[in-house]
Amino acid sequence: MSLISTLARVEAAATGRARPLTTVRHRHLAERPMVLVPLTTAGEVGAPLGALVGTDRDAPRLLVVPQPRDRTLRFAFLAELAEVVLPHLESAQGTVELQERAETDPETGKRVKVEVELCADAPQLIVPNTAGISYVRLLGRSTRFRRTAEEEPDSPHPAPARLPLLGRWLTHYGERARVPGSSLLLAVTEVLGRHWATGQSRLEDQHLGALLAWIEAEEGTSGAEAALRVELARDGDGVPLTPPAGPATDPAFDNRRLAPAIARHDAGLPGAEEEIRELVASQLRPTWDAVWRALDLLRALPPGARVADRWKRDRWSYTAHRDRLRAGEPPQPRRDDAVTAARKLAARETALAELAAQEALDDPLVMAERRLSGEAFAGEVVRVEPAWSEGKRPMPRPLVTVRTDDLPHLEEGDRVHRALEGGKSQPGVFVASPAPGLFTVRLTGGMGRGKVPEAGSVPEEGETVCWTLFEHAPRGGPDLPDPEETPWTHGGPPDPDALDAPDPVTPEDLL
Amino acid sequence: MTDTATDTATETATGAVPHATTTEPHPASAAAAATEAILRDTLAGAHRGVVVDSPPGAGKTTLVVRAARELAATGRPLMIVAQTNAQVDDLVDRLATAEPELPVGRLHSSEAQPYDPVLDRHPSVVKSAKVADLAGLDVVVSTAAKWAHVRGAGPWEQAIVDEAYQMRSDALLAVAGLFERALFVGDPGQLDPFSQVAAEQWAGLSYDPSASAVTTLLAHNPDLPVHRLPVSWRLPASAAPLVSRAFYPYTPFRSGTGPGERRLEFRAPSDGSSVDRVLDEAASSGWGLLELPARHTPRTDPEAVAAVAAVVRRLLERDGRAFGERSPEPASVTADRIAVGTAHRDQAAAVRAALASLGVTGVAVDTANRLQGREFDVTVVLHPLSGRPDATAFHLETGRLCVLASRHRHACVVVCRAGVAELLDEHPSAEPVRLGVEVRFPDGWEANHAVLAHLADHAVPW
Numbered sequence: 001m002s003l004i005s006t007l008a009r010v011e012a013a014a015t016g017r018a019r020p021l022t023t024v025r026h027r028h029l030a031e032r033p034m035v036l037v038p039l040t041t042a043g044e045v046g047a048p049l050g051a052l053v054g055t056d057r058d059a060p061r062l063l064v065v066p067q068p069r070d071r072t073l074r075f076a077f078l079a080e081l082a083e084v085v086l087p088h089l090e091s092a093q094g095t096v097e098l099q100e101r102a103e104t105d106p107e108t109g110k111r112v113k114v115e116v117e118l119c120a121d122a123p124q125l126i127v128p129n130t131a132g133i134s135y136v137r138l139l140g141r142s143t144r145f146r147r148t149a150e151e152e153p154d155s156p157h158p159a160p161a162r163l164p165l166l167g168r169w170l171t172h173y174g175e176r177a178r179v180p181g182s183s184l185l186l187a188v189t190e191v192l193g194r195h196w197a198t199g200q201s202r203l204e205d206q207h208l209g210a211l212l213a214w215i216e217a218e219e220g221t222s223g224a225e226a227a228l229r230v231e232l233a234r235d236g237d238g239v240p241l242t243p244p245a246g247p248a249t250d251p252a253f254d255n256r257r258l259a260p261a262i263a264r265h266d267a268g269l270p271g272a273e274e275e276i277r278e279l280v281a282s283q284l285r286p287t288w289d290a291v292w293r294a295l296d297l298l299r300a301l302p303p304g305a306r307v308a309d310r311w312k313r314d315r316w317s318y319t320a321h322r323d324r325l326r327a328g329e330p331p332q333p334r335r336d337d338a339v340t341a342a343r344k345l346a347a348r349e350t351a352l353a354e355l356a357a358q359e360a361l362d363d364p365l366v367m368a369e370r371r372l373s374g375e376a377f378a379g380e381v382v383r384v385e386p387a388w389s390e391g392k393r394p395m396p397r398p399l400v401t402v403r404t405d406d407l408p409h410l411e412e413g414d415r416v417h418r419a420l421e422g423g424k425s426q427p428g429v430f431v432a433s434p435a436p437g438l439f440t441v442r443l444t445g446g447m448g449r450g451k452v453p454e455a456g457s458v459p460e461e462g463e464t465v466c467w468t469l470f471e472h473a474p475r476g477g478p479d480l481p482d483p484e485e486t487p488w489t490h491g492g493p494p495d496p497d498a499l500d501a502p503d504p505v506t507p508e509d510l511l
Numbered sequence: 512m513t514d515t516a517t518d519t520a521t522e523t524a525t526g527a528v529p530h531a532t533t534t535e536p537h538p539a540s541a542a543a544a545a546t547e548a549i550l551r552d553t554l555a556g557a558h559r560g561v562v563v564d565s566p567p568g569a570g571k572t573t574l575v576v577r578a579a580r581e582l583a584a585t586g587r588p589l590m591i592v593a594q595t596n597a598q599v600d601d602l603v604d605r606l607a608t609a610e611p612e613l614p615v616g617r618l619h620s621s622e623a624q625p626y627d628p629v630l631d632r633h634p635s636v637v638k639s640a641k642v643a644d645l646a647g648l649d650v651v652v653s654t655a656a657k658w659a660h661v662r663g664a665g666p667w668e669q670a671i672v673d674e675a676y677q678m679r680s681d682a683l684l685a686v687a688g689l690f691e692r693a694l695f696v697g698d699p700g701q702l703d704p705f706s707q708v709a710a711e712q713w714a715g716l717s718y719d720p721s722a723s724a725v726t727t728l729l730a731h732n733p734d735l736p737v738h739r740l741p742v743s744w745r746l747p748a749s750a751a752p753l754v755s756r757a758f759y760p761y762t763p764f765r766s767g768t769g770p771g772e773r774r775l776e777f778r779a780p781s782d783g784s785s786v787d788r789v790l791d792e793a794a795s796s797g798w799g800l801l802e803l804p805a806r807h808t809p810r811t812d813p814e815a816v817a818a819v820a821a822v823v824r825r826l827l828e829r830d831g832r833a834f835g836e837r838s839p840e841p842a843s844v845t846a847d848r849i850a851v852g853t854a855h856r857d858q859a860a861a862v863r864a865a866l867a868s869l870g871v872t873g874v875a876v877d878t879a880n881r882l883q884g885r886e887f888d889v890t891v892v893l894h895p896l897s898g899r900p901d902a903t904a905f906h907l908e909t910g911r912l913c914v915l916a917s918r919h920r921h922a923c924v925v926v927c928r929a930g931v932a933e934l935l936d937e938h939p940s941a942e943p944v945r946l947g948v949e950v951r952f953p954d955g956w957e958a959n960h961a962v963l964a965h966l967a968d969h970a971v972p973w
Contacts, residue, residue, distance in 0.1 A: 003809075180708060338718035342681035345720040348708040374860055409860045413624070478659030478685040487687035488559060490680070490718045491731040 004369040005197055013199030016222035018214040022195050023365050025301035026355075028183040028311040030124035033295070034088045035060075037128055037287045038135050039280060040247040041068035042254050046142050048077055049249065049258075050280035053084050057292040064280045066265050066273045071157070078143060079160035086162055088123050089169045093322050095120045122184060122311075122318035125173055126295070128208050128245035128287050129189040135247045136185060137174035143167030144331040164331065171332050172321045176314070179348050181355035184314045188294045189245075195301065199224055207231060208245040208290050215297060243283040245290065253283060304362030306423075310355070337494040339483040346477030353474035361419050361472060370468065371406045377439065378466035379404030381459045387442070388451075396453040399431060401440045402465060408439070409469070416441055416467040418459075425472040426457070441467060538742040538767045546574060549738045553578055553694045554585065562675070562725060562737045563696045566764040567754065567917035568745020568886060571696055575673050576605050578694055583613055583649040587668040591652040592686055594674045596620075598884065600627035602673065603652050607633035616645030618653035618661075659685035666690055672724065673697070677883065679704040680727040681720035695725055700758045700917075701883050702910035715947025726949075741765070745886050745920055747773045749797025757961035758913040760953055768836055775844070775889070775921045777829040786818070786825045789971040793889070793922040794831070800966040803973045805930035808898035811861040815897055818926050818973060819851055820865035822891050823874055833888050833921050844921075846873030848888040852915040853878055854895035854906060862893070879914040890919040894927035896959065902938035907955030916962060925966055932963055 008019040034055050041047040050064040061084050065077045096117040105112045127133055144167030146159035177185040193205050198214035205211050210227035217223030233241040238252040249258070257279050265272035336344065360367045360376065370376040383401040388394035410416075414430045426446030433439050448454035459465045484493045536544075552561045565571040575591070582589045593599045596619070603617050604627070614635055619625035621640040630636050637645055642664045645651050651667075655678055670690035672678065676697035687693075703723055710721035717730035729735060743751050744767040751766035775794040781787035785801065793799030801822065803815055831844030842848075851866075853859045856878055863876045875887070879895075892915045895906045905911075916923060940956045953961070 178709070178712070335716065336713065338684060338720070341713050341716065341718065342684050342720040345681055345706060345708070345710060345713075349706065352708050374857060407860075407864075409856060477681070478656065479662070480681070480685050481688050485688060487684065489687040489693075489724075489728050489731065490684050 002369045003372050004365075008197035009199060012197050012214065013224070016199065016224040017217045017219075018196040018198045018223060020195065021197050021365065022301070022359075022363050024304040024363050025298055026194060026304050026307060026359050026362065027181075027186060027191050027298075028124070028303070028307050028314070029295065029298055030121070033124040033126045034085065035126045035288065035291050035295075036085070036132070036136070037245070037284050037291065038132060038139075038247045039249055039284060040135065041065075042249060042251070044068065046138055047074060048081075048139075050077075050277075050284065051081065052281070052284040052288045053081065055088065057288075060288055062277065062281050062284070064277045066276045067262060075157075075160060075163070078139075078163050078166070081139075082160065082162045082166040085125075086166055086169065089125070089173075090123075092119050092121045092123050092318065096319075117319060118312075119315050119319045119322065122315045124183065125185045126291060127185070127187055128291055129206055130187045131206075131247055132245075133174060133177050133185060133187050136170050136177075140167045140170030140172075140174050141334075144171050145334075165325075168325065168331050169321070172317075175332070175344075176317050178344075179317075180352040181310050181358075182314055182317070182351070183311060184318065188291050191298060192294055195298065198227075200227065208287065208294070209242040212290055212294060216293070243286055245287045246284075249283060253279075304359065306358040306362050310358065313351075337483050338486050338490040339480050342480055346480075350474055350476045353471070357468070357470055357472050357474065360468065360470075367466065367468075370470075371408075374407055374409035375470055376466060376468040377402070377404045377406035377408040378464065379406070379439075381461050381463045381465055382438070384458060384461055394451065396443070396447050396451065396458075398443050398447075398453065398458050399440055400428070400443060400459055400465070401434065401438055402467070403438055405437065408467075410439065414469065415471075416469055417472050418465055418467050419472060420446060420457070428467065439467075538765060542570065542740065542742040542744075542767070545738060545740055546577070549574065549694075550578060550581060552736050552738070554581060556736065558732075558735050559692045560728060560732060560735045561694045562729065562735055563694065563740065564699050564737065564762065565696060565740040566700065566743050566759055566762075567698060567913070568743045569740035569764065570742075570744055571673070571698065571740065572602065572605065572884075574740070575602065575671055575696055576609055578671060579606055579650055580610050580613065582669050582671075589650045590658070590665070590667040590670045590690060591650060592655050592658055592670060592672045592678075593652065594655055594677050596626065596654055598673060599652050599654055600630060603636055604629055604633070606650065606652070607636050611635060613650065614648045616648040616651040618642055618645060618651055618657055620657060655682045655686055658689060661686075661689060664689070668692065670694070671696065674884065675725050675728075676723050677701060677704055678724040679706075679720065680718060680722045680724050683724035683727065684718070684720070695728060697725060699725070700910060700913045702880055702908065702914060711945070714945040717947075719948075739764075742767045743917075744768075746917060747797055747919075747921060750917070750919065750923065753798075753962065753965050754913065754917050757916075757958045757965075758909060758953065772836055773921055774834040776832045776834070776841070778832065779829040781829075784825075785971050785973050786821050787829070789924055790822065790825060790829065792969050792971055793924045796969055797922050798966060798969045799922065799924040800970040801924060801926045801973060802970050803897075803926070803928045805928055806898060807900045808928070810855055811857055812898045812928070813861075815893060815926055815928065816858070816861045816865050819862050819891055819893050820869055820871070822924055822926065823849060823851060823866060824869050824871050826889060826891075827871060831889070835920065842888075844888050846871065847875075849891070850875040850877070850882060850885065850887040850889075850918055851891045851893070852882050852918065853893045854911060858893055879911045882918055883914050885918060886920065887918055888921045890915070890923045892916070892923060892925045894925050894931065896931045896934055897927040899934065902934055902956075904942055904955075907938075907940065907959065909951070909953065909955045909958045912955065912958060912962060932960070935959055935963075 005021060008021055012019045032055050037052045039049040041049045047068040048065055049068050052060040052062055054060040063077055063080050065073050067073055097120050098115045099118045100113050101116050102111045103114050143163050146164050147155055148161050149158035173185040176182050189206050189208050189211055192211055196215050198205055209230040213226035213230050214223035217226055230242045237256045240250050244250055261276045261279055265276055360370045367376060379402040381400055382403045385399040387397050387399055389397045410430045416428045416430055418426045420426050428441040428443045431440045431442050447457040486493050549563055593602055603615055606615055617626055617630060617636055617638045619640055626638055639645055642661045667690045670693040672693055672695045674697050675695035676699050706721040713719040718727050739762055741764050743764055746754060746766050748766045748768055748770040755763045781791055789799040789801040801818055832841035833844050834841045851862050859876050859878055895911055896902055935956060940954045
């Protein structure tokens with residue numbers, strides 16, 4: 001944890017109210033996101049109990065499985081979920097803009113520009129917490145390989161027609177959520193935790209109700225006490241007044257309320273199903289409202305300047321999945337092959353470095369964090385000396401000296417970067433520190449091709465500049481071989497049949 | 512990069528004063544036998560790969576240089592993969608020094624100052640940013656990152672992968688298509704490669720991209736021969752048993768020198784301060800623990816940082832003389848023979864600032880990650896758990912402590928706040944056990960306790 005976020009937590013603990021960690025919003029929020037609050041059945045993996053889902057905060061759709069162990073009812077629930085969620089996830093497929101992209105021509109092997117479609121927007125899915133994201137992945141995994149009646153006419157239990165498609169979308173969203181800075185699928189607790197520090201531990205921050213209590217506390221009231229009430233207050237039966245944000249339910253609720261109602265349902269008593277629906281709704285509704293309140297809080301923050309840039313990558317991801325579906329490709333495999341896994345890891349590492357850089361550039365409070373840790377420095381330009389590179393065509397290499405109280409971890413020859421107007425960044429090299437608090441940087445680019453730097457490309461004396469030691473647009477990892485060319489060190493090319501085959505029987509399997 | 516900074520041990524150690532052991536074979540002959548077996552498997556073996564595990568300072572680089580020369584002599588085109596530019600430059604320098612006639616290519620990046628100018632001394636070394644310029648040379652050396660971008664060249668018949676345990680599986684995936692066969696050399700006890708983003712989703716897969724290259728290699732090729740270098744030429748007789756026991760309990764090694772063969776003396780007498788007493792303790796026993804009072808502190812604990820700086824300053828002021836097998840005359844322990852190791856970069860920066868304010872220059876101050884593979888006479892270590900309220904997986908990592916405790920030829924002084932043993936007891940290792948992932952022994956908790964227990968006998972209160 002950085003010094004500034006530690007300080008923010010200490011201040012929050014002292015005042016009883018959350019402290020902001022940012023001055024802008026660092027995640028994209030769609031105008032019309034779909035919120036999904038799932039509940040699962042205790043003790044049975046992948047048996048949904050119910051969900052509230054929808055794009056209208058006043059009219060959520062309630063889905064309930066009155067007997068979660070009944071697989072027919074479970075299928076009915078999933079079919080209904082697909083009916084609500086799929087139209088949303090598919091809604092942005094049609095509106096596209098054309099983008100130019102460099103691709104390798106398969107015939108000539110040259111890089112050529114091609115025009116490709118990019119969806120103008122992408123549907124957003126929002127869940128209460130990280131466990132909710134895991135649940136989305138679980139639903140995706142358990143449904144994308146199902147066979148429908150059309151695919152397998154003889155199957156005694158065919159899956160509803162659109163269910164495998166829902167599984168593929170949920171899998172894509174769940175996988176995309178692992179990319180740092182992505183916003184297709186967001187967990188509200190994570191996003192709130194990025195923007196506010198509370199006086200409780202990060203583990204406790206995963207309780208949406210408690211987290212909101214810290215953030216929503218009015219001046220003069222104690223968020224800490226409110227959070228404690230949210231966590232502990234229970235009714236006469238011991239059922240919490242603020243239900244957990246799921247997907248797991250509270251055990252007291254399960255035992256005292258839900259189990260008897262399900263027993264009545266199993267016994268065929270009239271009105272039992274309606275009773276279960278009301279019980280499940282009572283557990284879902286407070287979380288549903290909390291998610292929307294959290295979205296209100298986040299919407300009140302202005303978006304960071306580079307958030308749209310990152311959202312564009314989400315749109316690319318959405319478009320790519322749309323194209324794979326349209327091309328009739330099979331569902332995502334159970335496991336990544338060696339090359340895919342390495343590619344994903346490289347892409348996520350690049351995304352993480354980019355996110356860290358962009359958040360700092362968008363937000364002076366985040367930049368202050370980096371300055372405090374010696375990764376950036378800001379100050380007033382006190383001297384600019386023109387200088388040129390040696391060689392046949394001397395290029396401008398002016399020396400800029402900055403006065404600052406920051407203590408960057410710089411050694412001679414270290415590279416530094418400065419954001420320019422218009423989103424480009426200017427490289428420089430640290431030359432020397434002529435006196436304590438003074439740092440001289442040689443500009444090495446971003447000044448045009450002429451012998452004289454372009455107007456405005458060199459800071460002037462008196463101007464305030466901020467140099468970072470980290471790159472603003474980190475490069476991606478290396479090119480990896482195609483999966484068919486996986487080398488012997490990594491087991492050779494994957495056998496497509498082996499990937500989806502059941503695990504081989506080993507001696508440990510037999511008692 | 513000069514040879515002061517790397518493990519040059521074996522070359523100077525061969526022909527050193529033999530030291531008598533009772534039953535075991537002479538360390539030099541044990542090491543030579545291991546080297547012969549490795550070269551036999553590499554040059555004539557039936558396997559596509561050979562793995563060599565090397566404890567700290569066991570002559571890994573010497574082995575790589577020797578294997579490279581013998582492979583080049585067979586006429587097989589050879590590529591060498593190292594992990595950092597400093598490692599590449601050092602390897603090329605040593606290769607060219609050992610065999611000035613050998614045509615060696617240094618493939619480098621297209622940035623300014625892409626390689627150490629020391630390479631310009633060697634007429635047979637060709638430097639280029641394009642692999643095509645180096646075609647036909649006997650040996651081409653570069654970093655894994657640069658090799659990963661090489662297209663349209665090779666494949667090379669043979670490769671040597673240096674520091675293979677510090678290479679990530681995905682980095683090997685990017686370069687493995689360039690060679691037919693390979694010799695993988697590395698130290699399994701040092702810091703594992705890591706990823707900044709979560710990679711649990713692939714845990715247990717044989718090709719987990721965040722695992723080490725050797726883990727993946729052996730998972731897919733379980734019958735590859737795995738050799739071990741049995742002698743550390745760097746670590747003194749006072750350190751090898753502890754490092755071997757704490758970090759390599761199942762693959763023990765020993766020191767190339769015996770007790771008393773290396774000595775450290777100071778010209779200036781002790782002034783009786785705790786700093787001087789811990790230096791005297793380290794000079795006589797090889798280890799010293801300067802123990803500050805227990806306290807929870809920020810990472811850049813000002814008192815501990817000042818203590819580290821004071822130890823380094825007194826070490827220089829007292830004008831140390833190091834006696835060893837390299838030469839009959841003692842060598843001065845100058846600033847370039849001293850290193851300070853920390854866990855975090857901000858700690859290193861704080862120590863650098865403290866040293867600068869005392870007027871001390873030329874001492875290497877860096878994190879464990881950056882000190883890997885380097886060698887000094889005396890090291891001063893800021894203990895990773897000093898002043899911490901918790902013991903996280905990062906601070907408990909076996910490799911971190913192993914790197915810090917195994918850089919020295921003579922003595923190591925550890926600066927630490929009291930209470931680390933209690934801290935460890937409050938934070939037992941609680942890393943999740945994942946299916947299909949080999950559990951590593953010893954874990955950091957155990958290794959930390961082993962080192963602390965040994966240091967307790969050499970403690971001096973601040």
